[in-house]
Amino acid sequence: TGLRMLGSLALVFALLNLVNGLYLTPLSHTFQDKFLVRLERRYSRILSWALRGRQPLKLLSGTFGLLIFSIVFFALMKPNVEFFPVNEPKYINIFLEMPEATDVVATDSLARIVEQKVTTILEPYQHAVSSVLTNVGAGTSDPNEMGGANGITPNKARITINFVEFKYRDGVITGNVMKELSASLVGIPGVDISVDKNRDGPPMGRPINMEIAGDNFDQLLLISEDIQQLIEQENIAGIEGLKVDLEMNKAELLVNIDRDMARRMGISTAQVGSTIRTALFGKEVSKFKDGEDEYPITIRLADKYRYDVSSLMNQRITFRSQSNGRIMQIPVSSVADYAYNNTYGSVNRKDMKRQVTIYSNVIEGYNENVINDQLKKLLADYPMPESYDLQFTGKQQEQEQTQDFLSKALMIAVALITLILVSQFNSAFKPIIIIMTVLFSTIGVFLGLAIFNMDFVIIMTGIGIVSLAGIVVNNAIVLIDYIDLLKSRKRQELGLEENAILDAKSAVECIKQAGQKRLRPVLLTAITTVLGLLPLATGMNINFASLLTEFNPQIFFGGDNAIFWGPMAWTVIFGLTFATFLTLVIVPVLYLLFDKLKNKLVSNG
The missing domain is CATH 1.20.1640.10 (Multidrug efflux transporter AcrB transmembrane domain)
Structure with a gap:
């Protein structure tokens, strides 16, 4: 291969010398001695006139x-x-989010349905697609977002479509493929779908990002819901789907400890909490050593009991009685009861004020600046309560x-x-x-x-x-x-x-x-x-x-x-x-x- 390349180089140099002697040198003389001379005369007349x-x-x-x-x-x-610059996607991410507390098996079954639909849409573009990867329950965060959650998320999935290099796509415009995916995946019940692509350049905020700040959380939620409805009624083209960065219906099981009863029994609230935690998440009790390798031994309830509330509440708390010094066991339910409840997933603050963010991606092909201008015009006269602020941040602010x-x-x-x-x-x-x-x-x-x-x-x-x-x-x-x-x-x-x-x-x-x-x-x-x-x-x-x-x-x-x-x-x-x-x-x-x-x-x- 090396000799072949040297021979090719010699041939190229020979051809360049031949072309230079036959065409380039005469052309350069014509350019310098005729074209430029005429141009100088014409320029002299123009300059004299000017x-x-x-x-x-x-x-x-x-x-x-x-x-x-x-x-x-x-x-x-x-x-x-x-x-x-608006880049053509090298890969497209399709994010699926089911309601909180959805089991990973249910998420996987719905992800398979969406994946089949995506495969059907991509059929005419198979020569331009490198691979289609699906993650369920883990690795579902957005790589474009800084500080995105990378933990276990059983209610989320991500489908990644990778494209081949530009020169092998045979004219396929991946931006149009993304538009088609965004339009075709709308309206699937039971799942919130968003479509995004890789972003070139430095990390940036979301293209549509509105921050509402104030003191009262309930008032913030009312304002955000009202603004969201107002924008949806306006039906501005290009908005993929407005979302709020607050999980408002995160399910939780509240265990209420009867402190007086626990005090009479001679146990602490920490012992009650430790018993429930061990049953759910386990506790390392020893290590198993095999040669130079060590494996932790963790004890916890079996699956069928972990997901059964009555079994959890009937777990026995082991403690030493303060009156007679004997080891005693009582069920958790004797000193505590439980209740189902919904709560917020998180509380965000900025400059000591509570904050709720309304955000959305922009559908491929639409200009985010035009959409943001329409939103600013729409919300210019919105009656914000005193001490509450609405700001357009994210990518717009950075821009x-x-x-x-x-x-x-x-x-x-x-x-x-x-x-x-x-x-x-x-x-x-x-x-x-x-x-x-x-x-x-x-x-x-x-x-x-x-x-x-x-x-x-x-x-x-x-x-x-x-x-x-x-x-x-x-x-x-x-x-x-x-x-x-x-x-x-x-x-x-x-x-x-x-x-x-x-x-x-x-x-x-x-x-x-x-x-x-x-x-x-x-x-x-x-x-x-x-x-x-x-x-x-x-x-x-x-x-x-x-x-x-x-x-x-x-x-x-x-x-x-x-x-x-x-x-x-x-x-x-x-x-x-x-x-x-x-x-x-x-x-x-x-x-x-x-x-x-x-x-x-x-x-x-």
Whole structure:
């Protein structure tokens, strides 16, 4: 295999040299000697027109107008706003929850019914499914939730559907499979079903999460039930099913000890509790040793007695009588009775206030931000009692915090860039020009996302805009610095002082020369960056190992990497495409306008 790969590499290099000699080298000469020369001439005419008369003011006003138009157009198109890229599921979890105290055998039988239904739904997609796993009673927690319960849960089950890698799915969109599962598993009696998928990125809260806080628990329950009914009556599309994080009907068996009777018998409440606990959960009484291995010996009631209340209550308490010192035994029922009761599964507090949370997943294909906006509008006028609060938390809260952080980070970055530029150029006008180009470069981002109907992903689009700002700033700095260099040389030619004001014709000529000289570097930077990001944006995948060994590149487009990195790549591509026009036309225009303004201020001063 190694020799075969070396031979393939030699063949590839030979083919590349042949293609380079026959096609690429002539093409590069044509590009450099003909295309770029014609482009430079055309650019020279455009720049001369842009710097003539009142054209600079018109172009600057038009650019500001285009910025406002792009923002308005982007808002009117109403793109989906996502916190993180919406990934195609690698696996789907179906959670089943039966009423509290349901036996694991009953849970298993219902899980089998759901599993059969899932198998039927997945039949057309068998080639894309890797496995279907079912857990009943243990391992049923949600892996997406931090601090999820991992103990024994006999009333819960989880069905996990694993898919093969993206390139082997033959066009099957797993998100559509998840939609079909969510729609088909609705209405099965006796079980609460929710469907979820793996989440890329950092751990996040639930997409719909409303926290109600207050002092009185009963009042909190009334408010949560009322809000739940109000939302269900509104029938908002995309909500999988509202749930409350409180188990309100958790069954319990209360053992009430008659303390006076126990005192007369000479036994303590601890002895009563210990007897019942030993009967139910057992007690280690010794160890069995087999060689170097030790096995605990635990004594407890047999199954048929453990689940029989009368047998439990007739367990005998063994104790030593305090009056005569003899060992005595009495049944538990002689000092205690029992009653059936329901209670809360847990009590949550936040900032010393009791709290109830209403939450839900969002059905695949629906936008959680749109649904949350509808919920906020619906509950805006809800009459909350005094000292009771309703807050939207979870993923929404984290999204707002991250958005604020990115906005502050961008402002801090712009402020630091401005300080560095002021110290470098020893001027206040030139940093303003550069910062304005960063602002104008977002025109391309907004227009590109709106025209191609792409999602605005807060994290990845934000990173793309910050990356774009770095490229735009670099191009603008080099161009402005070169204009300053040409003006300095012009002053030396004319025998003027270092800071002398050039005449308008000479200043415009310096700006035109600098633009023509910087045309090729700016274009090549833009072209190489855009071409380099296109594979990342489109998700183009090539298997170079199979290309060299089998001459099969296995090219395919898409995948999880494209979903994750695509928003950032398209942001830079859209922004840089427009920023190229900015650097070559608008930056010289801005420089001319600010140069005239500075000269006017100096003359008047």
